Amino acid sequence: MYRRSEPEEQGLRLQTRYRRLRSGEGSLLDLVPTPEEEEAILPEVRGSEDRRASFRAVNSPPRPVAREPVQPTVGEWLTRFQLIGEIGIDDVILWLRDGMRWIVLAVVLCVAAALAYALTASPRYTVYTDIVVDPSNLNVVSDDVFTSNPQRDAQLLEVESKLRILTSRNVLARVIDKLQLTKDVEFVKPSPLDFLKNLLRSDQEEAADNHLAALRALTERVEARREERSFVVVMKVWSEEPEKAVVLSDAIVDAFETELFQSAAESAGRVAQNLNARLDELRRNVTEAEKKVEDFRRANGLQSTNGELVSNQLSSELNTQVLAAQQGFIQAETRYKQMSAAIANKQTASASVFESANMTSLRQQYNTLQQQIGSMRLIYGERHPRLVSARSERTTLEAAMDEEARRILERAKADFDREQSALDALRAKARAEKSNVFTDNEAQVQLRDLERDARAKAAIYETHLARAQQIAERQQIDATNVRVISRAMPPNSRTWPPRTFILLIAGGVAGLLIGVAAALSLGLWRYVRGARPIAG
Template sequence: MTMVENVRNGLLIGAGPRGEEGREPWFLDPREILRSVRLRWLTVLLPVLLFLAAAAAWTQFNPPQYAASTQILIDPRGLQVVKDGLTPPDQASDASLLLVDSQLRVLTSDDVLGRVVDRFDLARDPEFQGRETLLGAVKAMVARLTGRAEPPADPRLTALRALRDRVGARRLERSFVLELGVTSEDREKAARLARGVAETYLARDAATRSDTTRRAGEAIESRLAELRGDLRKAEDKAQAFRAKHNLVGTRSQLVSEQQLTQLSEQLGAARAKALDAGARLRQIEGVLAGGPSDSVNEIVQNPTIAALRGQLAGVERLRADAEETLGRRHPSYQAALVQEKALRGTIQAEIRRIAAASRNDYQAALASARTLADTLERRKADALKVGDDFVQLRELERQVEANRAVYEAFLVRARELQEQQRLDTSASRIISPASPPEKRLGPPTPVVFIAALVAGLGVGLVGSLALELLAGRVRSRRRLEGHLGRTGLDALPRAPRGMVGAAALRGTFGSARGDGFYEVAVARLRHRLAAADPGLTPLVVLVSAADDRAGKSALARALALSATADRERVVLVDADPKGLLTRDLGAAAPRDLAATLRDRALVTDALITLPSGLRVLPRPADLPRDLAGPLADALMRCDADLVVVDLGLVGGDVVTERLIADERIPALLLAASARRSRLAAVDRALKAIGAGRRARVVVTDAGVKD
């Protein structure tokens, strides 16, 4: 049949019984945990009670707290109410995040919280003054007794500290939104305080902005009088310098400079006029010298000459007609010729008059140009004289303009700030007003008690397991198997009361009430011993223990009584130095055991037969060490089916050690009480017995299911 076992390293298919490497620690076995809890129920119960008491005290001294929250948007850009605000609108940047973080500190500052304390009169609120506690009363009494009593604290300062502890604020991730939370024992009060802190902060922020604007305006106005005086002094200085040096003119140009400009323009016009007049004169003189007159505008356009030329043309036509019709000697021809000559002379005279007029114009133009040139040279000399003074005047005028610009800018800015004091340019606002919270902070009271119960159970369970580990008791066959690395150990349930002590020797095995499980377990152990050494008569069984003297004696009695009940011939030998069987028997042997062994006689003469048929070999007061070997020989030759020897504890006396070491006796039982024996003692006993002599470990006082 294939077996599958869960071990530390996984699943082993086809594995046999688990050894020391594959067995899990006993404290991981639920059955062992329940066993430890049953045995140490007080260790489990005490932490549970303590934790429940602590939970009750916590709920009593810590009233429920409610947290109300509100959200405030901090817009660093502000409102652009006027063109030039006191603080320019900011753009979204890392600096803006730092500004919002700074406003977070302002929101929870003592300035804002102190105004909230005054607004809601928290100095008289018992919640913010602190309730008297037992610990506080003890501290106060100790302080009074030691003379270190402190003066009473300021109620407002106490309320401010309490409110500071109950207020929390944070900036929501990736936003300019601040979340403010206030805790209180009352839902409505928590909401009122959250709204009050937010409103106080916004009002304080607006007041701070207005106060900052007002102070800036006052600072500017305080400078206006000084700037006005500086402007007046600069203007007076410039005017005095202008009057002292006779510098007359506009702000941009002096009169002398204007005159130079005008004279330059007039001189250029005069020279152009003289050149034009000279050109006309030369043309007219050329006509007088015999040149053509049709190219001179003054002659051509002169009306007198034009009229004379018309008359000359008419006379020339008459002359030509007279010459053609009458001849040159005719008086008409001669008269026309005279008229023609006279007209030509008149034209020449008129041309000479025009030439004279042109000459006069030319001379006048030359004289005017010379006069303007002389005047310009004089003005240039005068301008060079006032140049340095004019440079200084320009510097003074620039100072006047600079003072005037600063004064006008300050005057305008002062008027703007006076108006801005009445404007709220903040864009911060409450976007989520506080409302009464629905649930209290922390876990509900039932959850607190359940957690206390679970924690108490956990601590109690761990404590009980720790005590079990420290105690090192056997407790069960399963635990001992895990410790020894063996399987298949024998186990006996707890013996009934009637089968312990002297009553067990006088009674009949199985007559006690409720002894069915114990009787079956003892019979099963006895049959296993017989099956291990078949055909061996008598079967000698040594019963010893590591630290449980009473348990191993009870085991020896139970084996003997069980075999007696099955009508076997049984001899129960008391080889324990303490002589528990002999003491419970209360009878003396018919013959001394030491003498019997020295005489090499049968031990039958030293036996005491009980009413149940059980024969008992009491231990003498003093059994010499050298009789251990003869005792083993006598037991092997005893007329019985089963010989049960109740030895002492392993390592307790020499007789016990020699009988254990005798290899002729195959059966050796090592009793270990689940209630009284320790694992360390069992280890020492098995080590003392040695690996060559394998003892059969029997767990006594075990559970029924073990």
């Protein structure tokens, strides 16, 4: 194999120094040759170079002038790359020293770029707002339109949904319209071609383009995230001015609350609208059902008072009258029979059933005369004329009492006949009314069915009507449970770009790294290209 020619003694000396450097006993200065060693090595190195040149001149085939230089083969390239493992620290130091100008140039350019960026970059001032988004709305009404899910996963999903609403297009559009960001150069940056664009588009198209540009710019400036294991949402907003960042944050929070309220109101409004549309049909159903009830009542003659049919009431009253007439008939019959028996038994004078003023007077006279006759019988005897006269008078009184008893008996007979006629008439009327009651009861079965249908439809209609009115009032109530626990405060310093001093340091470090990488890469490339096969 071919080797580089050098003095054997000098090679041993350098190997010894290199081993001492690897073991940590020497330093990099031991590898630098002394002046005497350089003078001793120089003739040999020059001779070796002359020999390599003559060897290449003798062994290299003649090249035509017009041909391209011969490229190394794949085997030669692999051989060269295998020599990378023989690179030492002295080679690295040599490459860095040769590429010092590239390192300095890279550092200067990076520092200049960092300084230019620090002077021209737009500053960013970031503010933070903490918001508690409770998934459960305020319990304003007992039977609300929206129901809350007690499961934690569902609540977190609801908070995440509201978090998405916080940075949604609707909320940001409200902020743009409220703060008129379409006229702010920070959000709608003018371009040199705006004049030509305005000539080719209308005012509406220009406003739409500006609104879209402001929306894109605002979307890039807003970010929201939820804290772990909590319902707290942190919103980050940045702007080129600290006061404007605070204004943007407050406006986004207000627009977020308004969007939640409007969303709930629109949902409740849709429910109320559907209920109102249904109410018309329910009202017609109730009217038709009640009309059927009244028509059926009229067709069957079913009149009711206090929820009871008139026929039933009349039948009940007739039954009461029949009972009363029956009692009067029984009393009249009993009295008539007692009078008849008293007359038949010649007891008109003593029977108490005969009651009248004339009968009472006759009985008093009769009793008085009886006492007188008893006294006369004891005093005068049986044949005394006065006793005979008294007995004749007694006979006259008895005949008068009998006549009065018969007259009373005739009146009792008339009362008895009247009571019997009345009882018969009431019984006939009760029997006729009872048949009407049976007919009305059969008709009332269908009537109750119609009334139940009407009541059910009326109950549904009243429920829907009350619910529609309740939901209509619910639209005016903000039940969203969103609370700001930390409002945005003006920041003391910008968040981007960093301070100029830090940027310059970062630029210098980056330039140093880039320069060192460039110097090492260039040295390695030269080393690989200049390597030759080693002869064994």
